[in-house]
Amino acid sequence: MPRTIPLALALTLVLALAAPDAGAQRRAAAKAPAGPTACGDFHAFANKDWLAATPVPAAGSTSALGELQARVLEQQRELLSTAMNAPQGNVQTLLGDFWASGLDEAAVEADRANPIAPLLDRINGIKRARDIPPAVAALHQVGIPVLFNFSADLDLADLDRHIGYFAQGGTGLPDPAYYTRQDEEARALLGLYNGYVQQILALTGTAEADLAAESQLVIDLETRIARASHPVASLRDPRQNYALVPTEGLGKTWKRLQLPEFLAAQDISDDSVSIANPELFTALDGLVGSLKPAQWKTYLRFHVGDAMAPYLSKSFRDAAFDFRGRVLRGEVEQPSRERLVLHAINHAAGQMVAREYVARYLSPASRSRAETIAGEVRDALRSAVERAPWLDDATRAEAVAKLAALKVEVGAPVRNVDYTVQPMGRGSFGGNMLIASTWHHREEMKRIGRGNAQRRWPVQPQEPALAYDAAHNRLLVSAAVLQAPVLDMSLDGAAHYGSFGALVAHELSHAIDGKGRHVDARGEIRDWWTPGTDAAWTDRLNALTAQYGNYDYPGIAGRKVNGSLTREENAADLAAVEIAWDAFSQALPGAEKDAKESFFNAWAGLWREQVAPAVAEQRAGTALQAPGPWRSNGPLSNLPAFSETWGCKAGNPMVRKDEERVGIWR
Template identity: 60%
Template sequence: MPNVRPLSLALALSLVTVLSSSDAEAARKKAPARAPAASAACTDFYEVANADWLKANPVPQTGAVTALGQLAGNTRLQQRQLLDRAMNAPQGNVQKLLGDFWASGLDEAAVEADGSKPIAPLLTRINAIKKAKDVPASIAALHQVGIPVAFNFAPDVDLKALDRHIGYFMQGGMGLPDPAFYTRTDADTVALMGRYRAYVKQILALTGTPANQLDAESAQVIALETELARSAQPVADINNPFNNYAPVPTKDLGRYRNLQLDAFLKAQGVNDDLVSMADPALFQQLNGMVARLPAAQWKAYLRWRVGDAMAPYLSKGFRDASFEFRGRVLRGQTIAPARADAVLDAINVAAGPMLGHEYAATYLSRDARRQAGVMVDQIREAQLAAVKRSTWLSAEAKAEAEAKLAALKIEIGTPLRDLDYTVQPMGRGSFGGNMLIASTWRHGQEMKRIGKGNADRRWDVLPQQPAINYDLAQNRLIVTAAALQGPIFVDKASTAEKFGAYGALVAHEISRAVDAKGALIDARGELRSWWTPADKTAWTLIGNRVAAQYSAYPFPGVKDAKVNGQLTRDENMADISGVEIAWEAFSAAQPDAKPADRQAFFKAWAGLWPAQLSPNEAVQRLASDVHAPGRWRSNAPLSNLPAFGASFSCKPGQPMQRTDAEQIRIWR
């Protein structure tokens, strides 16, 4: 019956024609009433607010493109422009140092001619080792120039006295990022170790090992590192700070006679009475290895570690070998970074605080810093008011939260306590040499953090890196100079836009002072839980609702996948808190805000999160990212806030306005 379907289609088309004629009104009157369609803003605000950005930024083949990623890229361009000016017309001594450093790195011909000369003094010292007793001094000397060998030693907060840093002796000294690589026997790991052995041989050859000794020396290096790996803790364990904290008096280090750790501390300029050593068995083994292993084996290992650490800053043979293994094999990179990008990364590693000092002086206006500080105070007041009216927080917890918020330290632009910028003249002659000079300076600054009263000496993020962070140990809000530009903080933006973007991010971070993790440190900086069992239960119940809500959202770019609500729960709760508190602060600052300004607040929030992910990137983020995808960072908090629905005339039950029963309230 071939004519049936065309006839049915013809009748259907006739019906459409009738309904579009003068009889359409009568037909509509007979049809059952339907709810009005939701506007675009009430359906998917992320798409509406970011339409232009999404059109201008298609899905990439690899990696991701995000609004905040573009901000980070812009700050790198600013750093390069600053360094160019410092190279050609420096203003002051710090810029002269940085400009010379930059020029030495960009001069590829000079770097090539320099070969391995920058590390020659280090290699000479290593080659002079004759006996076991010579090894510890070489280990200490390499740590001094920022090349940690045999173990790691770095400052971190004293978990029982948060106003100070102590030195942490920890496992390290291995060329591979995970100790498990050295002991696993699966085919992939065996193949990786083969590539690693070849890389070790390349570096040893470049640092002076004769060809007929390469096999033997590379085997010695890997044997030494394998011995370290067999005694090391799994990566997951050492990432927990409490697993690394075991304070011991420095006078007790004399038991490691062969390793000479007391002399090591003196060489680093550390005179504190306390250090942390969570794995004394590892250091006891190292103590034995110093005496037991041949001096020649230690010499090969130390030369390899120097060559590997400095390879990116030396001539092409070193750089190519390093990129082939560390870039291509370990990180999956296909193309080596451009020369200027590599040099900028190097300067940030060795002299980042110096560059940050000049970056803030160049790109952060006094007025922007002042405005940013005023807004932080307004956000803090809104969070204080929210704590006071909370229906789930106990009276005793409210009192502690209020005290903690009142004690919150705020640092905007650059660290409050500046660094000593006394650095040896670097000149333009040797990029590798300049790296060692700057790295030695940087290591010295790190060691100065150790001791009473130095815990807040500087940040763990650089001023030229866009970041708004809550420092839990110091009860400190950090806003970097680089963060105070679009899309976070635009000088000429309206108050509403500044509260919607910058204010909400600040509120996100300040809320961490009084959430479940913040409740582990009290207002006096002591490590103790100040929530009652009822407070903890209430928070868990809210968190369960948040996890369930986000778990229902599809994950963009991954077919049939949902957001991992448990993985992203803490950040999602902070996002919801941030929008709630920022809206309260904005409403208090502008109680008579016009409808357009109210809408601008929410558009600014959504404007932080546009993102385009390649398929591979989306899969990786689904598995590991603790943040929800940009679409849901934008939409989910707004759908829980009645003020958004009121601003865009959204009805309860529409995608962007949850019903009262579905809404999650944390601080409102």
């Protein structure tokens, strides 16, 4: 026993050395402002260390999910560098050569316009009107859409197949109205565009004395296309872009455009395509016959140079960035060489990158954990639907059927991709871009036809993505998203439910909420909600609108959150914590307080962010999601389990009165 006395003295000594003036310490503590508390501002409490270490940027934003995106890009760089230095197999050899050719800026400069020389020769060979459509088809084959757009997308009358969509395009400005508007802003933009067209034409062979005249030929043709095009706003509704017509009669309706031959060149043999603006194609058919071949050659030559400019020598890149980057997108500086090349490879050879990324970075443990939690969350949502008092029996039955049919796909899609492609080599980045883009177009065209729709994802596995695919009633979980802060395998299981599980619940709620109500369990497009369910849903949305409309917008003095703009996503966030908490409680029924706290800490950790004032101002008027602090706190203030876990009392900011709480699935 006497041996304990020196130990006690030693502890006393340590404490004394740590705080030589206890009275001064108490006085300082009394003067210091209190830190955030769980019941006062949970977002600030849970993220206090990160927020303290991460200053508000002068421009842009920093966030947990932004850090994930940066990590994913670094993983892609590492993958491509390994493929460049020590490739294993054909796909890695292709990617490694593509990467090496892009990083070799000296070789890109020496290559100048050589990569597009064969395309320009083909265009310069146009002699008469009937030569124009084959040249158009050939450019589409290499991924350069001119005159119009043609792509694979869902058949709105049969969601199990993709069809070919002939749609408007072929203009260099993003809105057809810019060609016809007479206001000062539009005229100024058209003038800047004229200058850009001249730059590209000069780089692709036009003599200086002919630049003004030839640029006007390009703008004249594009203006004619624009006049026959629909307003951009009307294109946001997919139904406005859909009008099925049989392929059999295309050659008779539009004789000069040679659309049957165009489809054959893209290896399309389907029996129907969509042409929602036949008047446009009538106008294009007329232009093929009425405009001189010289005008068409100039137009096509410009669009080849414009499309390929980012991947060619500096004079091309600078011209494209000065107009498309600075003027159209408001960018201040060009992306780094690595970023430009990485974007190009993901754009043209994304499926190759996906194959290697999944093999390298998706562990079996992460995949298994994600599949387990996603299944549990789906079951929890189905149970909640079965007991929700605001659903009537008819709506409830359809919702249960839809959730029973819902599929979960983790990591990457089941795909049948032919990786056979012309060898790239390391000598020409622009040439490799055309090789990869041609391969990409070929694989995209294979989507057209019956039975192919579900073999593709609308997101890439090497991009952080967790999304509900309404057309095919499936949850898509990319390989890249299965890491911190979404699924951090170094944390305890409770945290997985608060982050990954909640995001799954957020997305799955869209299967049966105001968005999912328009596609039923059989994949038919119809509204399966009853008026009573619609009224009950609207009541909940209105209550959330009022709640969020009282929140101050972070970083903007005197501004409130637009609760009407964000209400659909606010409802999905509330559903996220409700359903994820149910799944967590079912999976870990005896969870201790620490585990419960981990659940909520993980949720708040998803939404930590620091946002520059200018970005905050822009988001306040356009973003469909609430700012990070309210994505954290808003749903939790409505969840009784939160205040019970943290011991919050009535009157605390994170505790709502019972009559003010909104519940969707609890």
